[in-house]
Amino acid sequence: MDHAALARAHAFLDTHARLLERRLARLWSQPDPVAAVAVVDALAGYRNADGGLGHALEPDVRAPHSQPLAVDFALGVLGQVLDSPAGGDAVVRRTVTGFAESLVPYLESVTSPEGGLPIVLPDIADHARAEHWGDGRFPVGLNPTAGIVAGLRKAGVSADWLDPADGFCRARIEDLPDVVDAHTALNVLHYLASTPDREWAGRHGLSVADLTLFHLHPGEGYGLTPLDFAPSPTDPLRALFPADAITAHLDALVSAQGDDGGWSVPWQPPGPAAALEWRGVVTANAVRLLTTNRVSYTRNARVLRSGTPS
Structure with missing residues (x-):
């Protein structure tokens, strides 16, 4: 990501994004421990009395109510801070x-007897939400339970809750x-x-x-990509994907950076605030991806385009 494009991305974040994403994006160019702690402080603004997180994190x-989805989102942010x-x-x-x-106490309060979590709870139906969340009635599943277990482990948590959740996932x-x-x-990987x-x-x-909702190479419509699975060149999951797929994405x-410096999402958020918030999320993520992959991306692109190793 060249300096001009990076400056445009940060200008977009400054004028369009939440404090959380503004703080998070700066970490990749300013390795300041105080700024890193401030990202965690920003997450605390989404806290509820039950210990969980909500308020459209x-x-x-x-919905303002706490949701497993919001915990999963927060653990992803914490993982980025650690990375x-x-x-x-x-x-x-x-x-x-x-x-x-x-x-963890919130997770304990919404965990099924078998140790799993649903991605959201039915009380989201009392508030605006994207169409794909329907009536909020979802069964417990590996999404999000496995991802939350992995996120807690990455964060250095050791808690009794992990034992039944681990058994559920296995x-x-x-x-x-x-x-x-x-x-x-x-979540599984x-x-x-x-x-x-x-x-x-x-x-x-x-x-x-054979995954559904996945684009190994860039394609039309919604789908996760290899960069969602392995954002960093040093991520062990990067070995699952061919180098040309990484470079193509x-x-x-x-190419997807907009004229205003930000990135857009390929689905319809439930209103203008959500649309701007998502643009902040994906723009901060683009800054992370294009910053952390800069050296290997430049090298791989040169190899793939010339057909010979550098």
Whole structure:
């Protein structure tokens, strides 16, 4: 990402995005532990009395009530803080761990007897939401349970809640069908990467070739991409995808920057506030992807376009 494009992206965030995404995007160019802790402080603004998070932290669900979806979103933010240049700071790590631990009582309150979580709760139906959330009645599943387990582990959390949740995830992964959607696969692969039982994890990999809602190479319509699974060049999941697919998606990401400096989403959010918030989320994510992949992307692009190694 060249300096002019990066400046335009930050200008868009300054004028359109939430404080959370403005803070988060700066971490990739300013590895300041104080700024990293401020990202966690921004998450605290979405807290409820039950210990969970709501208030449209995930912009497509406008309900103020706490939701597993919002916890999953927050753990993704905390993971980005840890992955940032400031993530190795001891104060930052303690702050991330403390915030993540504080979410566990809420998770305990909404966990099924078998140890799983639904992605949202039916009370979202009392508020505006994107069409794909329907009436808010979803069964417990690997999405989000496996991803939340993985996110808590990454944050350094050790809690009793993890034991039944871990058992739920292992049982569901044992019975996975041959074809799954990309969101479930994303949760499963992060869970498998996080589990300490490496022998068991090695027996339960997923093929990305048959995923639904997935674009191995850039395509039309909504779908997750290899960059959603492995945003960093050092991510172990990067090995699942061919280098030309990564480069093609980075090319597409560069090309998708709008005239106003931001990126858009390929679905219809539930109102103008949600649309702007999502644009902030995806623009901050684009800054992260194009910053962290800059060296390897430049090298791989040169190899793929010339046909010879550099």
